[in-house]
Amino acid sequence: MSSNIETGHAKNVANFATIISFCKGYGASYNPSKSALQLSSLDTQKTEAEAALNAVKAAKASFDTIVNSRQSAFKDLQSLSTRIVNALAACDVDPAVVADAKTILRKIRGTRAHAAVTVPHDESNSNGSTPDKKISTAQTSFDSLTDHLAKLIQLLTKQPGYKPNETDLTVIKLNDVLKDMQTGNADVVNAYTDWSNSRINRNNVLYNSLTGMVQTAMDIKLYVKSVFGASSPQFKQVGKIGFTSKAN
Numbered sequence: 153m154s155s156n157i158e159t160g161h162a163k164n165v166a167n168f169a170t171i172i173s174f175c176k177g178y179g180a181s182y183n184p185s186k187s188a189l190q191l192s193s194l195d196t197q198k199t200e201a202e203a204a205l206n207a208v209k210a211a212k213a214s215f216d217t218i219v220n221s222r223q224s225a226f227k228d229l230q231s232l233s234t235r236i237v238n239a240l241a242a243c244d245v246d247p248a249v250v251a252d253a254k255t256i257l258r259k260i261r262g263t264r265a266h267a268a269v270t271v272p273h274d275e276s277n278s279n280g281s282t283p284d285k286k287i288s289t290a291q292t293s294f295d296s297l298t299d300h301l302a303k304l305i306q307l308l309t310k311q312p313g314y315k316p317n318e319t320d321l322t323v324i325k326l327n328d329v330l331k332d333m334q335t336g337n338a339d340v341v342n343a344y345t346d347w348s349n350s351r352i353n354r355n356n357v358l359y360n361s362l363t364g365m366v367q368t369a370m371d372i373k374l375y376v377k378s379v380f381g382a383s384s385p386q387f388k389q390v391g392k393i394g395f396t397s398k399a400n
Contacts, residue, residue: 160396161205161208161354161358162205163396164201164358164365164366164395164396165198165201165202165205165358165365167369167393167394167395168197168198168201168365168366168368168369168395169198170393171369171372171373171390171393172191172194172195172198174386174389174390175191175194175372175376175390176191178376178386181379181380182376182379184375186371186375188363188368188371189368189371189372189375194368194372197365197368198365200357201357201358201365204350204353204354204357204358205354207350207353207354208347208350208351208354210350211343211346211347211349211350212347214343214346214347215340215343215344215346215347218336218339218340218343219340219343221336221339222294222336222337222339222340225329225332225333225336226294226297226333226336229260229297229301229333230260230261232320232329233256233257233260233261233300233301233304234257235318235321236253236257236304236308236321236326237250237253237254237257239314239316239318239321240253240308240311240314243311243313243314243315243316244313245311245313245314249307249311252307253304253307253308256300256303256304256307257304259296259300260297260300260301260304294333294336294337294340295337297333298330298333298334298337301326301329301330301333302330304326305323305326305327305330308323308326309323355398358398359397359398366395366396366397369393369395370395372390373387373390373391373393376390376391377391
């Protein structure tokens with residue numbers, strides 16, 4: 153669905169370029185008094201629309217890259233946590249502490265990071281509720297995993313007997329892993345915000361009910377109709393150029 157909708161946005165911009173070309177072909181006969189319909193304004197609006205589309209594509213690509221990067225930071229968490237608990241059990245610590253660590257381990261195993269974050273379809277719902285719910289569900293999983301590891305590290309920090317010889321199992325190194333996970337979560341949230349904002353801007357540029365590109369195209373058709381007549385070949389040229397609204 154998302155790719156089809158994105159294709160619809162691009163088609164609208166392409167059709168806007170077509171209608172501008174027709175207007176230019178009318179020469180001096182195309183002479184609207186409204187500044188927004190004048191050729192220089194139309195060219196500017198087309199450029200802004202193209203930039204808005206490209207900004208969404210760039211933000212989405214960045215989001216996907218950051219999501220994949222975050223995934224790599226979490227992929228070995230279950231095996232690492234298992235090693236931590238085994239190392240703890242092999243150290244001179246209270247068995248009750250080991251039991252607490254195993255409880256945290258079960259939570260880590262039960263809260264799995266998604267193989268790939270389920271990201272929202274672009275405007276799959278007019279109010280955006282389903283996309284927000286999907287991204288929130290995925291994010292909660294990673295946040296929970298981060299919290300579980302933090303609690304496990306806190307538990308280790310309080311155990312003087314936890315002194316593994318394996319460098320990657322020391323509290324110092326585990327805190328580095330935790331920091332990478334926290335950074336990955338924050339980066340995903342920020343990248344999603346950038347992507348979401350770019351879509352808001354695109355929708356405003358293309359579909360604002362007063363100043364949007366599609367509304368301008370409708371105004372162009374009315375002007376051409378008023379100048380050349382409803383049955384004129386000029387109006388037939390621009391009248392058949394289709395535009396879809398955001399809701400569709």
